[in-house]
Amino acid sequence: MVTGSHEAIPDVLADRYASSGMQEIWSPQAKVLLEREFWIAVMRAQRELGLDIPLEAIQAYEDVKNRVDLASIRARERLTRHDVKARIDEFCALAGQQHIHKGLTSRDLTENVEQLQILRSLRLLRLKYAACLYRLSGRVAEYRRLAITGRTHNVPAQMTTLGKRLAMFGTEMIFAYRSLEDLLARYPLRGLKGSVGTQLDLLTLFGGDTAKVDALESRVADQLGFREVLGAVGQVYPRSLDMQVLGALCQLGSGPSSFAKTLRLMAGLDLATEGFREGQVGSSAMPHKVNSRSCERINGFQVVLGGYLHMAGALAGDQWSEGDVSCSVVRRVALPGGMFAADGMFETFLAVLVEMEIFPAIIDAERDRLLPFLATTTVLMEAVKRGAGRESAHAAIKEHALAAARALRGGQSRSDDLMTRLAGDPRIGLSSAELASLLAADERFVGAALVQADAFVAEVAGIVRDQPEAAKLAPGEVL
Amino acid sequence: MVTGSHEAIPDVLADRYASSGMQEIWSPQAKVLLEREFWIAVMRAQRELGLDIPLEAIQAYEDVKNRVDLASIRARERLTRHDVKARIDEFCALAGQQHIHKGLTSRDLTENVEQLQILRSLRLLRLKYAACLYRLSGRVAEYRRLAITGRTHNVPAQMTTLGKRLAMFGTEMIFAYRSLEDLLARYPLRGLKGSVGTQLDLLTLFGGDTAKVDALESRVADQLGFREVLGAVGQVYPRSLDMQVLGALCQLGSGPSSFAKTLRLMAGLDLATEGFREGQVGSSAMPHKVNSRSCERINGFQVVLGGYLHMAGALAGDQWSEGDVSCSVVRRVALPGGMFAADGMFETFLAVLVEMEIFPAIIDAERDRLLPFLATTTVLMEAVKRGAGRESAHAAIKEHALAAARALRGGQSRSDDLMTRLAGDPRIGLSSAELASLLAADERFVGAALVQADAFVAEVAGIVRDQPEAAKLAPGEVL
Amino acid sequence: MVTGSHEAIPDVLADRYASSGMQEIWSPQAKVLLEREFWIAVMRAQRELGLDIPLEAIQAYEDVKNRVDLASIRARERLTRHDVKARIDEFCALAGQQHIHKGLTSRDLTENVEQLQILRSLRLLRLKYAACLYRLSGRVAEYRRLAITGRTHNVPAQMTTLGKRLAMFGTEMIFAYRSLEDLLARYPLRGLKGSVGTQLDLLTLFGGDTAKVDALESRVADQLGFREVLGAVGQVYPRSLDMQVLGALCQLGSGPSSFAKTLRLMAGLDLATEGFREGQVGSSAMPHKVNSRSCERINGFQVVLGGYLHMAGALAGDQWSEGDVSCSVVRRVALPGGMFAADGMFETFLAVLVEMEIFPAIIDAERDRLLPFLATTTVLMEAVKRGAGRESAHAAIKEHALAAARALRGGQSRSDDLMTRLAGDPRIGLSSAELASLLAADERFVGAALVQADAFVAEVAGIVRDQPEAAKLAPGEVL
């Protein structure tokens, strides 16, 4: 028997990857406290609006609200088989009162508190994502001029700069960031709606006074920090909201994930590594290895987010009449799971942005070796400008490029052999000297790369101006 | 051998379910034409910006652009194994010219044209969705007062009205509609960016004149109807855009899908049917059946959309360096598939909204039978107002309600037995007369249902004011 | 600040739903111990096959293997950023030796140990599933004769028996059970293959002696309980194995999930409940409610399993060369998650099978009310046997059935009105007396239902003969 084997199995995403800030939002203890504060807020507002709830009763609840004993609550749940009833009973027993949850149904409590957890999580992620953009823009500025072999279909295509490549991932991130802002601006609270959404019990409590019930709902929404409250709902808020939230996380993850995949490819060409901390071990067997473990993890998180989106998606459009909780276990898994995974992804991404190493000497060597091939579109354009037919010149260049590549792959020639071949072909109509001067104009081969990189840096600066804390956020310690 | 067996296998979603408007956007012929118009637009702009392209050449392309011969293009593709090159060759051969596609790479053509298809599809769906909201609001108004047994967990909970129930699904729809509007307002074009996103070849064509290249891109974007153009991209636009588009379709589908599921449940209780057209056959074996086939289909479409979101989601975050086309077959399937499925869903939903039948006599009978049970929360509230402890009254009511239900289920009593039991219990403290007068106040049991229904109708009116065509759209013929 | 807020966030599936048996397999402590036993087994076999490893060294490891200090291991991992190296260092430091992991790479350890966890989990689930089949067959036997309104498209179709309905879900389960047995019979171990699958380091250790390396691998596989070992693998075993395992769980879940959905529907018609334990609370607001919370949970688990299948599926076909660990975080989440969810589902299903309540009085009343409609296909068959054309009789019956239904729904008639209508129609050719005697032959309307129910019970008896413990397994306590 193992020492300590009776401990609970920890949530692996929370435990290994998520920040303490995100853990705070979703810990079972924190949730119990959040619920109690919600109940107290409702009681206070109910009292202010005329219900007969003694101040001493409210104080009695206040006095015990921090005494969160999960084991005791669990024991009650075993009896009642109803989780909210168990938490009501526990809180009332501690306080020696029966004044909470008046006119409410379970979902008036849990839906609103969960939406609060979601809202806070999204705000935390927004900040962290802005921090990622900030660090990324630093790298873009650093490498704005470093010419590198651009690749499509994983083979050399044309030249670009490393700064522009990084800005490309950043451009996707900015779009996702703006989508998150749209969502945050509109994310609505379910509100206090009762069992089937008609507010019947609250209306009964307030003698049918609609204005008072509206006032109660507004006060609670304000206090939770929501600007919008849904109108006609049932027992639950529409589950497509959860799907949209998880979808937003997947969208946020897309740019970092493509970045990570590309860095893994660059590591395979020895152009870069994600960095290697003092003491780190690459492989227990192969001591020389520098594995892209953090980048692989980023890609893994994207898959995990996809799985949680799958779960949330299966609940959207599956509401029966005024509602049900076939969603209960699903949301217990997918909502915190998605938040932990996104949080872990951005933490990891931040760390990679800080620690990654670029090897300009290798990048230069690759580019010089491939330059004659990368320049073929420029040759094509120049030939067309001088009157060659586009399609015949294309055919001629392709013929020579393939022959040159074939010779290279057979180990029979060097890459500059291609220019010699092109110079001799009348279909193209460019002399050896003209071709040589084309190749020498190295800077122009990166086209608008610098302009784009700089525009990206400027746009991120605007985002950071709005969220100055983003510039200060450092990566936490990554396992 | 079957007659006609050599016909192509049709796309089942386009063929059986999608409207002709949506088919127009995605037919292979329409796409070829769209591409040719794109090429001509680029040529015109290039000529205006100074490139040496003869007017007669442009005219030659204009003259043949409608001659779309898919078989000939296919034969060319078999040779080149490159679909865009095949379409370039075909168009040039028809026109006897070599002036299109200058400074462009394949993706400058296909990405932008596909984004145009997406944009037009989303606009069509927005209109159709507004039409669904319009028809739904008509039903909400019609049934705003019809009291019906509200159900949670599929069992009777409290009373609501049918109009409010329908408004509940509509509230989810409005939120999804607003999200689509956000997306449409921001959906950006990739633009003319070249092979690796640096605009190298266009810059070469224009002698390095960045302003001219920018002008060219802007003119093309304007003409396609896009307000935003992405900055730093690679060969392709970020694939998370496709995921967001498919995610938006799933979100739009959620409200109609929950409506459909609920109508299937109501049909099981004989409270409603989705309607039954003259001549329709419910079952080839059981002639009396009225199956909810259209509602089931709506639910099926939601599943299909989920599958396409899965596909699009797998491409997001999987870009290698400046891009690749591992996405090609996936997008050929998922993008039109998603649009056809959403279109088919909304067409079907419209038809159900028009044709569905409600049976008030059955609804009334169910409600009357269940009223004593539905009123228990009101009894609880009244008891609490008169000084009973909430938890002890709850326990007492539960005891009696379960006993009454048990007797009913054993066939031994009638439902009004419950009120007799409650009247006798001092823990509750309400007399038989007080209870009877509670039950008689039938109207109040629906709480704020009417207020919510009316608010929904008003909000939809605002949407239709902005899109007046939505009010005129009638459902097409549903298979 | 909350009391106890520094505890780790527990895995919600393990903590709330999974059995202690399943938790034992996947707890972090148990895994460390499993790895240490694996290392010791390899050392012993290496020593027996001639390597110079002192017996005292092995004993030193044995002596400390139970001292599992997760915090200390975690501290080491923070330094090395390599989880396996951290666990090697910890074990060696405890033992004061450096003899484990010789000739192995990390994956020789982790892949094999994880496969062992998977194998043990699948065996546990097989037993539990057999127990579900056993309990289900008891219910089938109990209700084999209870005639009930069969429904398709959720509306009354023909009569069946409740026993046969339950056997229907059981038939799907048996097929899934057989698929699991196929998988268990063939599930192969990766084996000791080294960094890239060539066994290089073990061959080096054993001086190139292939036979010794094979013997070492076989001994370890035997000891772990595997019959098959994969041949040519890379660093990892093929990830489609994980997908197949998760797929098997989804398949196992399908029958219970359809059962649960159907019981939720039956509860909506008041024909059954999933049971209600002493003290249980249905709703914190509506004391009379008996919610199908366990059945909803079963449906929720099916969605959760689908999400984990999504994750595992994304890894299949994504291996780069000899392997990578972009899968690492994904498998940490999806493998235990899937096992906990399946375990929780079967536990919940067992409980429902034991506790569910059936209300024959209500079932009888529904059946009697609908009998004239349910009998229409029999009327059709009898008409055809007496010479009526199938399609004309079908049209006639449909006409009357719809008219009768319309009258009923308007509250204007009783259901026996249909038989009167049919008797008068010459297209059908059956007299009132003939129709009455048809309806009276109540027993025959269930067709082969009893035969099928009994065949199912017999087949389950065979399964339980092979796994006698299945008959003894009682449901654990469900939250």
Next chain:
Amino acid sequence: MVTGSHEAIPDVLADRYASSGMQEIWSPQAKVLLEREFWIAVMRAQRELGLDIPLEAIQAYEDVKNRVDLASIRARERLTRHDVKARIDEFCALAGQQHIHKGLTSRDLTENVEQLQILRSLRLLRLKYAACLYRLSGRVAEYRRLAITGRTHNVPAQMTTLGKRLAMFGTEMIFAYRSLEDLLARYPLRGLKGSVGTQLDLLTLFGGDTAKVDALESRVADQLGFREVLGAVGQVYPRSLDMQVLGALCQLGSGPSSFAKTLRLMAGLDLATEGFREGQVGSSAMPHKVNSRSCERINGFQVVLGGYLHMAGALAGDQWSEGDVSCSVVRRVALPGGMFAADGMFETFLAVLVEMEIFPAIIDAERDRLLPFLATTTVLMEAVKRGAGRESAHAAIKEHALAAARALRGGQSRSDDLMTRLAGDPRIGLSSAELASLLAADERFVGAALVQADAFVAEVAGIVRDQPEAAKLAPGEVL
């Protein structure tokens, strides 16, 4: 307006990628014919078992069965809104008879015919997969000895051979192939079960004679080629069967997909291409490019299959009582879609296996450059054999390897620098001469690669012995 724009939109997977054999199984015309043959077979058997069906009537159906007019059927469906009823009416009108479909419900027809399509598709895919294995084994044999740099985490790890690498993907394929065989051996027919699965109408037709109904079902199953028939089912067969079928396709796709991903990576290092046919165009802009378009397509198909599995998975566990057809549109999309995608994937894979090019000169150069690093684990093993502590030697080697790599990346040294560094370190204890002789023993670095490659070739030979046609199958023409 475009010429020919009124043609139906073709199914893109069928049209562009699937073989004609697979198209034959799923074309709408073929399905109508299949259904008619099914009806005729049932009539014949019914007549033989005593029903009064005139031979001339059967002949009348036979005479017209090939007259498949989809437009006429579609017109009928518009009226009846019931697809099967439309096909019954059409067939009866053509034959001038009313004898088909006696005692059957729609699903007795469609479920069984669809299962037949599935079975035939799986058999076709099995053959094609065996052909892929056969071609792959040819490549394994060809390259069994070609030493290549093995990679894990995409960075050089140890040496392997190309033949063994290919066998690695093949090993996964063989496991998937065996799983498919398990499934094919057990795949069961729903059978003739009637509306709710009780066979009521057939029993009525045969005067309650269970033996005759069983005989009828058996004859039909035999004729369709099924060995097993399900017992207790409802209106439909369990939808988890579809999920298992789609899951099997994903599993089959995993090996080819990992192969394709690896070939794309190898192309990025210029070690291989997937081949380039005469006339093929790599890029419309960059004439020299050889893109891995077929390999990318294979990866794309795997994603598409995942989407269809998602759809099928959502139906499993969602059966309501005796059944419904919320699955209808889903299965219309996912079943043929999955079969076309798998078929297209294996066709593409076959073509790549035939056409791919390997560049040994580049492979040799890469390996020689990296050899000192690849040999570090061997150095470690030798050091340990000579008495060094495993962990201290590991630390020493890592120190030198990282330093050597750093120097290389800075452009300051050559790769053989590493051996010089190692020779000087007493913690390792190997002289310069010992190290040199280690490196020279080049052959041994591939470990058991050849053994594994040969074992794979032998296993495939056994499969092809069972399916000799697999050896003859050539790839169709790939777009």
